Amino acid sequence: MKEFFNVETIEAVLAHAASFSPVDTEMVPLAECLGRVLAEDVFSDVDIPDFNRSTMDGYAVRAASTFGASEANPAYLNVCGQIKMGERPSFTVHPGEAAKIATGGMLPDGADSVIMVEHTDRLDDTTIEAYRSVAPGQHVIEKGEDIRRSEPALIQGIRIRPQEAGLLAACGKTEIEVFRRPMVGIISTGDEVVPVDRVPGDGQIRDINTHSLSGQVLEAGGVPMVFGIVKDDRDDLEEKCRRALQFTDMVMISGGSSVGARDYTVEVLDELPDTGILVHGISISPGKPTILARSGGKAFWGLPGHAVSAMVIFTVVVRPFLDRICGLRQAVRRLPIQAVLRRNLASAQGRVDYVRVRLVEENGTLLAEPILGKSGLIHTMVKADGLIAIGMNKEGLYEGETVNVRLL
Numbered sequence: 001m002k003e004f005f006n007v008e009t010i011e012a013v014l015a016h017a018a019s020f021s022p023v024d025t026e027m028v029p030l031a032e033c034l035g036r037v038l039a040e041d042v043f044s045d046v047d048i049p050d051f052n053r054s055t056m057d058g059y060a061v062r063a064a065s066t067f068g069a070s071e072a073n074p075a076y077l078n079v080c081g082q083i084k085m086g087e088r089p090s091f092t093v094h095p096g097e098a099a100k101i102a103t104g105g106m107l108p109d110g111a112d113s114v115i116m117v118e119h120t121d122r123l124d125d126t127t128i129e130a131y132r133s134v135a136p137g138q139h140v141i142e143k144g145e146d147i148r149r150s151e152p153a154l155i156q157g158i159r160i161r162p163q164e165a166g167l168l169a170a171c172g173k174t175e176i177e178v179f180r181r182p183m184v185g186i187i188s189t190g191d192e193v194v195p196v197d198r199v200p201g202d203g204q205i206r207d208i209n210t211h212s213l214s215g216q217v218l219e220a221g222g223v224p225m226v227f228g229i230v231k232d233d234r235d236d237l238e239e240k241c242r243r244a245l246q247f248t249d250m251v252m253i254s255g256g257s258s259v260g261a262r263d264y265t266v267e268v269l270d271e272l273p274d275t276g277i278l279v280h281g282i283s284i285s286p287g288k289p290t291i292l293a294r295s296g297g298k299a300f301w302g303l304p305g306h307a308v309s310a311m312v313i314f315t316v317v318v319r320p321f322l323d324r325i326c327g328l329r330q331a332v333r334r335l336p337i338q339a340v341l342r343r344n345l346a347s348a349q350g351r352v353d354y355v356r357v358r359l360v361e362e363n364g365t366l367l368a369e370p371i372l373g374k375s376g377l378i379h380t381m382v383k384a385d386g387l388i389a390i391g392m393n394k395e396g397l398y399e400g401e402t403v404n405v406r407l408l
């Protein structure tokens with residue numbers, strides 16, 4: 001007789017994530033760094049900008065030369081030169097002088113601010129009148145104001161978005177050290193599960209989980225490695241698990257996580273070398289029969305076979321582990337959206353219930369409409385925009401309550 005699971009809280013399961021190590025690193029060209037996880041602290045080789053830089057078209061001046069200037073009482077300034085873009089000006093701006101400058105031009109010595117061209121009038125070749133005053137530093141980005149070379153521009157462990165790519169470019173990084181994208185092995189199990197290109201016969205179902213889980217791995221920055229479908233045969237399962245562990249950084253097997261006669265996953269994992277079961281059973285619904293094992297330092301997941309359960313468990317539990325293995329300093333925190341619950345929802349105490357919801361806007365209010373349906377119904381995930389959690393000690397939620405929706 002097999003042992004039934006020993007249910008743990010989601011928090012207790014997530015606490016295991018810190019005990020897994022990130023994958024190793026590699027160098028990638030700047031053009032390929034988007035979406036990758038930064039593995040080095042980045043310093044710029046120069047201050048950015050490396051000179052005091054105008055943010056407006058106008059005249060570089062000493063601010064004091066304009067103090068008190070107004071339409072009625074303009075300041076008369078002597079034009080002492082014109083600044084060429086991309087060059088250091090060879091002259092100094094003295095009190096009472098102004099140098100023509102374009103946006104992005106380098107301020108000459110002596111100038112501390114820029115007066116916009118529309119606040120001046122040209123009287124002749126050498127004189128302008130300024131009818132506004134400017135403060136020191138006005139319309140100027142100071143040397144090092146964006147990034148100082150003495151301070152890290154980026155700290156490792158973040159996902160590189162377009163803005164980080166831009167900053168890396170500003171820092172002169174042509175090659176960047178990033179974490180390798182973790183390989184995630186995906187195995188489906190069950191005598192009844194058939195590949196997508198087969199028409200299911202009596203009692204059969206096409207393999208959904210391989211494809212939905214692959215998509216979730218890709219979205220998380222991993223590389224899915226599909227090991228196909230294993231029949232309910234203990235030896236075949238063991239062989240597939242060994243192979244998957246050999247070639248990947250983490251493995252997810254779906255189906256066979258429960259306690260039925262054909263649920264061999266725990267048995268196989270128990271007998272693999274250097275492998276220990278950390279979790280069998282989580283106080284969550286759907287997805288209670290989830291298994292987590294550590295095998296040679298790698299996380300090995302037994303996910304429930306039901307298509308919705310497998311996806312929910314990936315979102316809530318597996319993803320933070322994958323984030324960790326990806327090298328992220330913190331698991332990706334997607335800020336939830338708040339919505340008003342559209343109907344009462346009952347829930348059992350002693351577990352966290354994740355309910356699929358659709359978001360609808362009505363008279364300017366965002367409403368969360370529960371999508372009810374068994375956890376084997378993939379179309380309910382397709383209809384859903386997000387998930388809401390009903391806490392351990394709650395018997396449910398009331399219509400009209402504000403809920404946090406975690407977007408899918």
Ligand SMILES: Nc1nc2c(c(=O)[nH]1)N[C@H]1C(S)=C(S)[C@@H](COP(=O)(O)OP(=O)(O)OC[C@H]3O[C@@H](n4cnc5c(N)ncnc54)[C@H](O)[C@@H]3O)O[C@H]1N2
Pocket residue numbers: 188189190192193205206207208209210254255256257258259260263286287288289303304305306307309375376
């Ligand atoms: N006596 C009990 N029975 C069950 C319990 C329980 O606590 N006591 N838990 C139920 C819950 S909750 C779930 S969830 C399932 C999990 O079962 P398994 O992980 O062992 O999964 P299977 O039995 O293999 O499959 C469940 C269901 O999903 C279908 N399936 C499996 N793989 C795929 C796939 N790749 N693509 C599409 N559909 C798949 C499979 O045909 C089954 O219908 O156990 C309950 N039972």
Ligand code: MOO
Pocket residue numbers: 284285286287288289304306309375376
């Ligand atoms: O809790 Mo199961 O995971 O019913 O779907």
